[in-house]
């Protein structure tokens with residue numbers, strides 16, 4: 120069982136318009152509203168690969184719709200209630216240019232008492248779980264070391280921990296022992312302390328990242344693919360060129376597919392190739408920005424996989 124934790128879940132509301140004109144009136148097409156947040160995304164993709172998962176979410180008003188929609192996908196949930204409303208994130212797609220504009224609400228303010236409730240819930244949910252995935256940004260009001268605190272908790276309870284976040288939360292939590300970590304290039308630069316504007320080579324970046332106490336490191340590079348580092352093996356993947364739609368959620372599809380592969384016994388090269396195909400499948404769509412296994416498998420023959428010595 121893989122437990123995912125989403126501290127600031129959302130509903131994603133996809134809108135599309137021919138061309139955005141700031142200050143103008145637009146008649147928009149509305150897509151289906153879907154539950155979102157990086158932990159939730161990871162659960163949704165894990166479930167699609169047939170891997171048992173449970174989503175722990177901190178959510179205010181609107182949680183019923185969130186839980187209903189996840190339950191419909193056979194994803195059990197544990198809600199830690201907070202004051203306020205589940206945020207609504209507008210994903211505005213311009214059909215003429217293919218450009219996406221995102222308008223994300225901040226979400227509810229989280230207080231110490233809420234964090235303690237979350238710790239109690241996690242303590243219960245860790246029983247029987249193998250891995251806990253912490254993904255997404257921290258909610259308003261949370262201390263920057265909240266992920267470090269939660270990582271310590273689940274590790275003490277005998278679970279492994281995976282992390283996908285950014286900024287100070289990432290810098291602090293990456294000092295802990297981690298089973299898996301998935302930064303993109305920008306997050307990796309921040310994590311390794313490079314100044315804004317620096318463009319180190321991937322090799323340089325990987326040797327900085329190799330100093331972390333991480334068993335499975337995935338460095339994703341958007342359209343340039345990804346590097347997968349586990350044990351003493353390093354695998355590089357290059358995705359096929361595709362028509363790009365909604366890129367949000369590509370990283371979540373990569374992380375979830377890689378973790379699914381660990382559960383399902385795939386080799387590192389297989390995990391890397393399928394995770395990359397999953398990321399590319401995710402960017403092809405306009406909807407949720409998440410892959411389906413069928414779309415990932417269809418792209419797989421077009422993914423280049425190189426096993427590199429390290």
Ligand SMILES: Nc1ncnc2c1ncn2[C@@H]1O[C@H](COP(=O)(O)OP(=O)(O)OP(=O)(O)O)[C@@H](O)[C@H]1O
Pocket residue numbers: 302303304339340341342343344345358359360361363366367368369370371372373394395396397398399402
């Ligand atoms: N333009 C693209 N063409 C093909 N594949 C892509 C493209 N952009 C992303 N991908 C696929 O998605 C993977 C993850 O992309 P990226 O590095 O952008 O993740 P991310 O920044 O963590 O995304 P997010 O946090 O929004 O989910 C890449 O490794 C690749 O497989």
Ligand SMILES: [Mg+2]
Pocket residue numbers: 283303370371
């Ligand atoms: Mg990401």
